[in-house]
Amino acid sequence: MRLTCPFCGSRGVEEFTYRGDATVRRPAGDAGAAAWVDYVYLRDNPAGPHQELWYHGAGCRSWLVVTRDTRTHLISDVRAARAVAQAEREEGAV
Amino acid sequence: MVESLFAQPPVSAAPVRAGDTVLVLAPMGEAVSLGAFAGAGRAALVVRVRETFGVDLPEQPRAVPSADGQVVFVWCGPTQWLALAAGDAVEGGLMARLRAACGDLCALTSQSDSRTTLRLFGPQAREVAGRLVPVDLHDAVFGPGHVALTLAGHIPVILRQVARNPVTYEFLVFRSFAESLFHDLHVAMNGALS
Numbered sequence A: 001m002r003l004t005c006p007f008c009g010s011r012g013v014e015e016f017t018y019r020g021d022a023t024v025r026r027p028a029g030d031a032g033a034a035a036w037v038d039y040v041y042l043r044d045n046p047a048g049p050h051q052e053l054w055y056h057g058a059g060c061r062s063w064l065v066v067t068r069d070t071r072t073h074l075i076s077d078v079r080a081a082r083a084v085a086q087a088e089r090e091e092g093a094v
Numbered sequence B: 001m002v003e004s005l006f007a008q009p010p011v012s013a014a015p016v017r018a019g020d021t022v023l024v025l026a027p028m029g030e031a032v033s034l035g036a037f038a039g040a041g042r043a044a045l046v047v048r049v050r051e052t053f054g055v056d057l058p059e060q061p062r063a064v065p066s067a068d069g070q071v072v073f074v075w076c077g078p079t080q081w082l083a084l085a086a087g088d089a090v091e092g093g094l095m096a097r098l099r100a101a102c103g104d105l106c107a108l109t110s111q112s113d114s115r116t117t118l119r120l121f122g123p124q125a126r127e128v129a130g131r132l133v134p135v136d137l138h139d140a141v142f143g144p145g146h147v148a149l150t151l152a153g154h155i156p157v158i159l160r161q162v163a164r165n166p167v168t169y170e171f172l173v174f175r176s177f178a179e180s181l182f183h184d185l186h187v188a189m190n191g192a193l194s
């Protein structure tokens, strides 16, 4: 499997570390226990496109949001996690 | 030359040669990493370096010399660069010059004792490097000034091409891995020529 880092270009998967689901969001500090259990422990296991966090540790040391089809390993999108978070913040501010 | 903490050289071997291709421990000048502070730090840092050193910090994996040729700025990630003294010639020292120029905009950390440079050059240099580095080094896509942060075998390296004739690469490697990388490159040199 290869990932195209937005900074380094196409690289083998051995340069990256998988972190997990990129769609979970930290609940507010005063959220109930159920929300925290969901955030910390519970994950979906989709058959299809999935957004996940990968770390380019042997390259530019950037966190990336990778959209990977869990059935085929087809990578349809790779973006810098920083850019994804920024876009989300701007969306939230509008 | 920056004062070294280490009495021993990082690589004990003398330069090695296979045909006309040579692998040698290059002298390590002063090296300083720049990590832009969050927020407006990055954009301000680019402007400040342009004003002081007459060059734009690379936005892509490239290495660029300062206008006076004393410093090379190597891309090291989207908000990080490595400044290398191009000789012994940085007046007043590289760290002092950077601190005065942009110490308020980025984290400056001396890397002079953390990194070592191995230089590989000659007619087979590309084939030798290609045996260890999983990056396309073809002349059409990787030439002088190009940089790759990657693995050489299992060892993290900052690879940069510094010349085309003869093809010359520099491997910036953590000092404690330099001996291993030197060995691996030596093996690759023999293999690439057989």
Ligand SMILES: [Zn+2]
Pocket: A005, A006, A007, A008, A009, A056, A059, A060, A061, A062
């Ligand atoms: Zn990368």
